[in-house]
Amino acid sequence: MVKRLGQGFKQVYRHGPNDTRYQELILSQWYQGALGQELIEAERGLISRAISGRFGASMVQLDSGFHEILFEQRLFGSGIIVSQLENRAHCPVVCAKPEDLPFEPESLDMLLMHHTLDLCENPYQAVREGALALKPGGLLIVLGFNPLSLWGLRSMIQSRPSGYGVWNSRFLRSGRVADWMQLLNFELERQEKHLFLPPMNRPAWLKNLALGEHVQRKLLPFTGAVYLLVGYKQVFGKIHTSPKRQRRSFMDSSVTANSTIREQPR
Template sequence: MSILDLKDWLQTPQGQYLLEWEQDGLDRMVADVFGYNAVQVGLPGLDLLRANRMPYRVVCGRVADSGVVAEEFELPFASASIDLVLLPHVLEFSEHPHRVLREVERVLVPEGSVVISGFNPLSLWGLRRLLTRRKDAAPPWRGQYRAVMRIRDWLTLLGFEIQGNGFGCYAPPASSLKWLQRWQFMDRAGRRWWPVLGAAYLLHGVKRVHGMRLITPHWRSRKAASKRLSPVAQRDGGSRKTQ
């Protein structure tokens, strides 16, 4: 299964339930990420970066209706040229997840952000996937679900600092809208009693560059220097001299 199959599944009641939670979380997570260039990798047709205010936002994917056509592990962008990269369910459906993250690290500017969404294997949905390990299984049960701690470790090795994460979608993976609505009480209970067992997660990492120091104006030192150089009036035998 590829991420292209996931796009069709997101139109189902099950997929809409997941997408609603993810879009709300992404809106809050990327709203205050500033810069000039943002890239969404995969899922063309969905504006998952709608809440971000960067002037240039593009969708990169394998299909022709993407703004930029490319593989997720070979991004056609210059090194240190992108301020924000969004990976919606890319890592679990890519054959080269490590290469994807290395590419993201390459194209991001220092202090640039990566936001990742994925399915949590430690959830009722993860259990559903374990019970359906067939090659012909319907999406999204063919993906390679990866634990959040593993993704965090990969990012840390690449020099990222984790800024935040969140879990959601605690209802069982019912296929009908009626049953998903009946299980909605589990979303409220899950956020309180078992927060890390949601079906999906969001993860925000920032690229850190060791030894980099932000240069700011030396207003205080300039003010102190101006005081030292100011003339001082002194009395000498009744006359005033300036030194």
């Protein structure tokens, strides 16, 4: 039993799924279930609050299999989904890996990573690609599964080295991802835990356990199944001053328009 838990720990917290394309296909089916729908509904609300009052010309969602836009597309000039699988989403779809985004540097206003780091091969490289693609002041939103939760416990017990599905996703600590973002010059606005539902795919049980969810939220707020990170890209050394506040040079400050220069007697 201890050996199995150790293997589950390595699979979930370090390696993640072996075939990311097949993992996305499995997750696209899981999102249609009762638990998946509860997750999507909660995450829509989180994303809506994160981008409230913001506008931009371009928004990209790095998808994990849901294959639908999770933000209000009317707030942006264009909404694009990046997926490893072809799908019928009601928006432009780009087939690419999150570690190799096909966008020009500093071309995006907002980037949403919807459980991208839970299934990609190199999570840090995916965050780095996002940092390169965002404009100065651009917003990065990261949603991921929290290992310090009941969902993380189930994934550690149920995951298999050659398995797929939500419980074989990579459960990264939000603090680790936050460190990557700060290293890449992001200023964090939010670092939160949400969704205190038990990891059960039965609608009747989910409704009956609402009281337990409320108690867990109050007593153990760090055990939410999903973490939310929101940060904007900082740019150092590009502060532009207005002409009125520009400093004069040493020679200009020594001689003014009203001053006179007298010759000193030799």
